[in-house]
Amino acid sequence: MTLGLPGHLARDSMSRSLATAGHFAAFTCLAAAATVAFTSAVMFGDIDDWAAFVLTLAMAVFLVGVTMVPTVTLTVVYLVVGAAVVCSLTVIVMGPDGGFANTNNAISALPLIALLLVGGAGSGSVTALIWAALGYGLGEAATFLGVALVGGAYAPNLAAAAAFGLVVVVRTFDGLSRRSDTRHKAGLHRASQQSHELEIRHDYELRATARLHDTALSHLVAIAAAGSGPVDERLRVGIRQDLGLIVGRDWATDHAETDGRDDLRVRVGARAPASVDVERLPHAVAAAANAGLEIRVTGDLAVLGVLGPRRAAALDAAVAQCLINVARHAGVDEAEVAVGLGGGEVTVAVMDSGVGFDEREVPQDRIGLRTSIRARIEQEQGAVRLWSTKGIGTTIVLTVPEGGE
Known part of the structure; x- marks a missing residue:
């Protein structure tokens, strides 16, 4: 996949496009989590729901920073802040009033997915996979810590795992197809160069x-x-x-x-x-x-x-x-x-x-x-x-x- 661009531009452009798509999906997850927390806070007036709403907005703000300026520093800060938010939301959701048997639920999945869709600094499929793996690993670790604090039951979140698997598949396919295109272009370049050399030799x-x-x-x-x-x-x-x-x-x-x-x-x-x-x-x-x-x-x-x-x-x-x-x-x-x-x-x-x-x-x-x-x-x-x-x-x-x- 080269988007019709020259080889030296296609790699960065495709990586940015996939990262932007991931950011939109992450914002959607955070917006859904914020909507649920705000609705619950308004209906029941629980302070924990207002805290969840504020934490979700804070995570969204840092995600905006990564989207606007995708540096290593901001990416790391977002992962750290996001992990803290996931841990806090797990404590709230898995508390006595949460009503969930374990952490494999839709509410816990939303911040986890937003965390692994960080995109991050740099370009290329390998770099994106590293950031996604860090986000997924930190998110699950934060979930485990949060549920341990309230004495609940931990279970890997299947929705977050499916989202991570999708990222791995998309990025791997993109990397392999671009490498294949590069080999083909290299072969065409060599053939063109040899043809040019033969023309010069004939002349x-x-x-x-x-x-x-x-x-x-x-x-x-x-x-x-x-x-x-x-x-x-x-x-x-x-x-x-x-x-x-x-x-x-x-x-x-x-x-x-x-x-x-x-x-x-x-x-x-x-x-x-x-x-x-x-x-x-x-x-x-x-x-x-x-x-x-x-x-x-x-x-x-x-x-x-x-x-x-x-x-x-x-x-x-x-x-x-x-x-x-x-x-x-x-x-x-x-x-x-x-x-x-x-x-x-x-x-x-x-x-x-x-x-x-x-x-x-x-x-x-x-x-x-x-x-x-x-x-x-x-x-x-x-x-x-x-x-x-x-x-x-x-x-x-x-x-x-x-x-x-």
């Missing part, structure tokens, strides 16, 4: 695969485009830097920070078209330059500024992979990159007039389009659309929402 593996694929492939394309003979020193420096990233701690992340932009300018050199903003697409420009691919840009690359750093880096890496694919497979040495912004989305289209291909014929072990492009963009809540016709060319449209991390 990391995709990034790692894409990063490794991009780095290795771009280097191979750059070396192939350089032709025979010694490798250009600028290309050697770039390869060395990328290898340094791979063996480092953050090798699987996308690197698009400003620290590498000066080096990209050096690597691109004179082969970078003057119209291309290296600051906006550093990896794409570097990939095209290293592959000997000329790119024409239409649209304003400044619109990429509406993207968060991580999303912009993912788009840059995906465009770079598109250009590498053009250089490797299209059979042309130029491509067009079109950039646009609309409807809350940034769109980059990479187009070539090369040999084209059928995406259904791409082998499953080729991860460039599937991982380095499509999976990377989809991780940023984007979409990839591809149109290609053999002998005519290929167009890949990458779309990502504005913002992002």
